[in-house]
Amino acid sequence: MFVDRTRLLSKNIKKLLRRGATDNLHNIINKTHTADLAGIFQFLSLSEQKAFFNLFDKVEQKAMLFSELEHEIVLSLIEAEPAEKVAEILERMPGDDVADLLGKISDVRAKALLDLMTKEGSKDVEELLGYDPKTAGGIMVVDFIALNQETTAKEAVEALQKEYIDIEMPFYLYLVDDYGYLQGVVSLRQLVVIPPATKLKSIMDADVVSVRTHTDQEEVAQIAAHYNFLAVPVIDEHNKLVGIVTIDDVIDIIHEEATEDILKMAGLGGSVKYIETQTIFKSIRKRLPWLLASWIGGVIACYVVAHFEQSLNKLVYLAAFMPIIMGMGGNVGTQTSASIMRGLATGRIDINQIWRIILRELAIGFCLGFVYGAMLSLFAQFKYGFEMWELGMVLGFAMICSMTLAATLASSIPLVFHRYRIDPAVATGPFVTTFTDILSVFFYFKIATLLLHI
């Protein structure tokens, strides 16, 4: 695994730092890919990070490193640096990375840094800061290749040679009209193979898919993945081309959204960097509130059971089946909500067919409940003897009831959340489980009381 390679390299660097082997370290910095150098930082202690960072000589190197590093690390690195030096680095970074970073510090400090930057650099960043960081506007790059549609291939190549040297991923040339409105796109590949005098207008793909500045980043990622685009153009409310979202950012978004979904489903909030970078105390603080829902649910379940204490007193063996009834409901609920969640995330579920989907899950829950309820019923008669057939009935019904309810709740709650634009991943965690637990226990004892005439 290449992660292990980074870890190995970081051990080496720790050693060299202790020895003060500056020459070796300089050598490593100059020879190693910035992405790898950034990877090393996460294995270094705070003081090692600072010492290592100070060995980066060129401002350009520092700028590239900052673009790759996690924001937390960058923020701790710039804390001690004089503002002038920080501004110098920020100026050499892509505007979207600077905006992301400044969005994480206090407004006063961000303003101070922007004031220190050159006018041109800070203007782009200030514009980007105006967008929600989870939208196309917040993740777009403002350096892109936009040429007038009347440009010829030869002129375009010349423009590439002179003007557009620092462009991050220049694989598409966007063509605009005299007013800056997006008219079409030509790929660099086409540009290479056409005769120099060809007008780009004549070969451009005029049916270009674009997104708005306020489009959610998840949708931008879906579009890029759907059409296999290397970049998606972003237009503002006046239909003017204002930026592009590049494929590397799309990949980050897909990673981020998947991790968020998993963590939320598990009741861990949505923090992407969960483990290892956090202290034990922080981990505890993060997990505590999510467990509260479960605790309160448990207390309610406690009242439910206490309500049936009379029945339990007479037939104490009923308690032995509580874990299986609750557990099976819980597991079927998790299965259901995970598949619904994933269906919503990938767009496979049509939210307009909400009733059809819930009915489908209800049917599945019922069938699964029937199978495992029957098995439990048989097991009880094997354990307690055939004269306990009434107990068998109770258990079978309770299992069907618990699993049907769980499947119904676990499908309907995320769907309803989704419809009202609440993140469905939140609903699938402790909430559904707890809710299911309470209802399972209640119906179990209710059925027992009725059928066993207690």
Next chain:
Amino acid sequence: MFVDRTRLLSKNIKKLLRRGATDNLHNIINKTHTADLAGIFQFLSLSEQKAFFNLFDKVEQKAMLFSELEHEIVLSLIEAEPAEKVAEILERMPGDDVADLLGKISDVRAKALLDLMTKEGSKDVEELLGYDPKTAGGIMVVDFIALNQETTAKEAVEALQKEYIDIEMPFYLYLVDDYGYLQGVVSLRQLVVIPPATKLKSIMDADVVSVRTHTDQEEVAQIAAHYNFLAVPVIDEHNKLVGIVTIDDVIDIIHEEATEDILKMAGLGGSVKYIETQTIFKSIRKRLPWLLASWIGGVIACYVVAHFEQSLNKLVYLAAFMPIIMGMGGNVGTQTSASIMRGLATGRIDINQIWRIILRELAIGFCLGFVYGAMLSLFAQFKYGFEMWELGMVLGFAMICSMTLAATLASSIPLVFHRYRIDPAVATGPFVTTFTDILSVFFYFKIATLLLHI
């Protein structure tokens, strides 16, 4: 959402198909992006799919459509087609897509189709079929641009104009020596801006990162994402360049692996296409076996509780606290295993520090157990009166015990699985939950029996 747009379009197409409005449909086929056309198919019934597909006139259109469609749909479409026609379409598809497809049908039929294809096309496919579909070899494209390192920029452009017209994503030019060994890479962007007489060798990046044919696809994706590559070159055991993995496939892998993790964690196996495309019966069959673990666990828990029936008989109110003790353990277990899983997937966890990680999770579980145990203890005294302080003690200890155990199990099981190269996602599903349930119940009653002297 652009998925909704596809759905809308598919409704329109259903209507046109019913009316037999062939002209309109032809029009739509010619004007719509193939990715969108493919999206429409998933909303059509089997007979509608066939009718719509028959309206595609050009073999090239059919080939592009097949590359985008889900394999299940392609397989059902080609079922009725004569083999000659199918071979004709396959020939025009990228080799990796054909190999994927043929990997899903019987060997006899695949062989027959390969025999019908032209020799050149079928050779590539046969080679690709030799690789595990989840490795770099299985997902790579064999059409890439490889030039001798002595080539000049001018010669490269000429080669692009003549030879490499069908290349999928021609944004890198790979340079090889006389023996076909990968020596370096030049981006198309560089090619455009250098003087025509420049030898590519002089400007190439010689430090090119490549993967082996047997490298796991997940690692290929990690590398592409890490270095922001648009393609990763693949070399065989003789260090010869044999293919490239393109960024669009990387995105598919990231999607696929995230979905698989989520579904496995929820006890749904690893099928990517879970919902909507499956019938209720298939869904049930898929979920049944995963629930068996939970059912067996429940039966064991049943014996555990029965073992303590004496204690329960004397103090029936103990049963009321079973749900909360089990539920809190279960939830903390889910939190723990999800964060471990994600740490493993993103490479943040160092498997060599397995004991440190487990101890860390144990400490977190203990602290969380202490907080919620104390709260439960207080609650019990509020509910049953202060003279029941011994019950409070029992509940507090049981909660600490349950949550510490859950955190320990939920971290150690995935880590041990990972070390022995079993997919850790499997361990986090029903297994951990069930195991935790049994132990929680056991220790709860054990502590109660000891402390309450029953």
